[in-house]
Amino acid sequence: MDAAEKLLIAFFVLSAFVALVFFVVARSTLLTVQPQAEASRFGYAIHGRWFAFLLLGLLGTFLASLPFFPYMRTAAALQPALRVPVEAWQFLFIMPDQFPVNQRIIFEVKTPDVTHGFGIYAPDGQLIAQTQAMPDYVNYLDVTFQKPGRYFVRCLEFCGMGHPIMQKEITVGEAGAGSGLPSLAAIGSNGVVTHE
C-alpha cells in the first residue's frame, strides 16, 4: 500500500465514523420524542470524555509529528551533503538533471521572477518532497533519493500561463566511476560538494 492509499484510508475511516454518528442521530428522530432535558443527559454524560479524548488525541498527534517536520536544523545543515543550486524561472527549472541515489542532497531553491513551487515526484508518481521558490529568499530542501529511476520536478505554485508545463525530468542512479554522478566519497574537507 503506498502513501496516497494510506492517507485516503485514514481520511475515509475518520469521515465514515463521523457520518455514522450523524446517521445514528438522524435515525433517532424516528423514535419517540424525548423532552430536551432527558435527551441532553446522555450527551452531557459523554461530553467531557469526548473533549478529553479529542484534546489528548490532537496534542499526542502534534507531538508525534514533530520529528517528521522537514525544516533543517543548523547542525543538520553542516552535515556532509551535495548542495545543488536550483533556479526557478517562468517556466523552467535551471538545475542538474542527474542525481545519485542514497546520498543526501540539499537543494538551494531560488527564483528571480515570481513565486514558484519545487515539488519532486518519484517514479511511482508520489510527491515526495517540496518547498517554495520565492524572490529574495533561498529555501533549503533536504532530500535523499531512496530509489533509482526517472523523477519529475513540477512547479507547485501558480506562476503564470505556463504553470502546468513547468516541469523537469531528472534521473537518479548509482554514483561512482563512469556514472557522471558525484559521490559523497569525493566530498572535500569542508564537507560540501557543489553539483554545478
Next chain:
Amino acid sequence: MNDLLTDKAAPGRGVMKLYLVSGLAVVGLLLLAGLAMRASQAGWLPLPPDGFYSLLTLHGAGMIVAMMVCAMGAIWFLTRQQVNMSAKLAVAAWALIMVGVVGVLVATLVGRYGSLYTFLYPMPFRGTWPNWSTGVFLIGLVFVNAGWMIWCCQMLSGVLRAHGGYRGAIGWDYVWHSKSFVASGRHPPPPESFPAFMVGLDGLIAGMAATLLGVALVVHWIDPEVQIDPLWAKNLTYFWAHTVANLIIYMLAGVIYVALPFATRREYHVSKVFVVAWWTSMTLTLTNYFHHLYMDFAQPEILQYIGQLSSYLSALPVTVVTVFGALMLVWRSGMRWTLGALFFYLGMLGWVVGGIGAEIDASVPFNVHLHNTLWVPAHFHTYLLGGCLLFVLGWVFLLLESRAASATRKSMTWLISILMFGGMLVFLLSFYVSGAYGVPRRYSIEPAPGPVLAQIATLGAAVMIVGMLLAGIEAWRLWRSKAGLPAGTKEAIHG
C-alpha cells in the same frame, strides 16, 4: 427567537434579503464557472490558458466574497433582532462590496486578469494580462474590503451596545463570576451573539491587514520602483484570506444556533464551556493561517509549530461545542426532515468532514505531500460547498418553509437530495483522490490521473447543479405559495 422565522415584520428582513439574493446569484454563476473549469481539465471543453486562469481567479475571489455576503446578511439580521442597527449603513457596505465585485468581473472577464485570488506578490505584475486589469482587480478588492470593514464596525458596535460593552459581549462575568452574575438576574448573550462579536472583531483585524497589503500593492502598481517583501505580502494575503474564509463558517454557525432550535423545537443553551469555546475560536482563527506557509522554509520556524498546534486546537470548539450541541438538539427531537432541516444537518456533516481533510493537510509531515495538490480544494470545497452553502440554503428554505402554505413533496425532497448530495459526493471525492495522488492544483492541463478524475468530477458537479436547480425551482414554488398566515405555520413544518 423562534418566531423570528415566521415574523414578516421582523426588522432587517429587507437587508438580509438583499445580501442573500445578491450573494446566491453570484454563487450560482460561479458554480457554472467551476463546472467549466473541471470540464476543461477533463478535456471536454477547450479553454485557452488565459481563459482558464481568469475564470479560476473569478471563481476563487468571487466565491469567497459571495459566500461572505450571504453569511453577512444572515448574521446581521440575527443581530438586528437584539439591537437597532442602521439599515442604510448596511446597504452602503453592501454597495461598496458590489462595486468591488464589478471590478473583479471586469478585470477577469474583460481584462483577462489571472493571478488568482491569492495574488501572491509579484505575480499580479508579471502576467500576460494588461496592466490596467491588475489595477482594476486590486482596487476592486480594496472596495470589497472597505465594505467589509464598515460592516464589521457596525456589527461590533451593535453587539457591544446590545450586551454592555466588551465585558458583557464576551461573557466575562458569566464565566468568572457566574454565581453573582446569575444571582443578579443577568443572562449571558444569546448564542448567535458570540459569532457576531467574533466576526466584528477578527474581521476588523483581518481587514486592517488587507488594507495594509492592498495599499502596498496599489502603490507598486502605480510606481513599480516601490518594492515589497514577498514573504511579508504572502503572510498578509493568507492572514486576510484564511481569516475571512473561517469567519464565513463562524457567521453561519451563528445561524445554526437559531435555525436548529426552530427545526427541533428545542433551545440552544449558552454554557460556560460554550463561551470559553468561542474565546478559543476568536484567538486561534487569527493564528491558523500559518499553515498556508509550511512549505516556505524561509518563514521563521516557530510560526510553523504555532500554525500546526493552532490548527489542531481550533477543531475543539467546533466538534466539542457547536456540532456536539447541535447533535444533542436533534437527538430524539422528532425533527421533520424538510429541505431546510436537511441542508443544515448535512451542512454540519460537510463542515466536520472538510475539517478532517483540513486537519490532515494542516499537519506539516502530510503537508509535504499535499500542499498545493488538489487535496487543498478538496477540503475547502467540502466545508464551503458542502458546509457553508448548505447552511445558507438551509436558512433560505427554513424561512420559505415557515411561511409556505404547502410543504415540499417527499418525492421532491428525495430527488433534490439524491441529485445534490450524490453529485457533490462524487465531485468532492475526485478532488480528494487526485490530491492524495499528488495531482497539482491550479493546472489548466493536469498530469495523470488528473484528467480521468476530472471527468468523474465534472459529471458529479453537473448532477449536483441539476439538483440545485431543482432546489431553486422548489424555493420559487414555496415563495409563491406563502400563505401569509404565520399562525400554524410551525405545525405545517413539523407535521
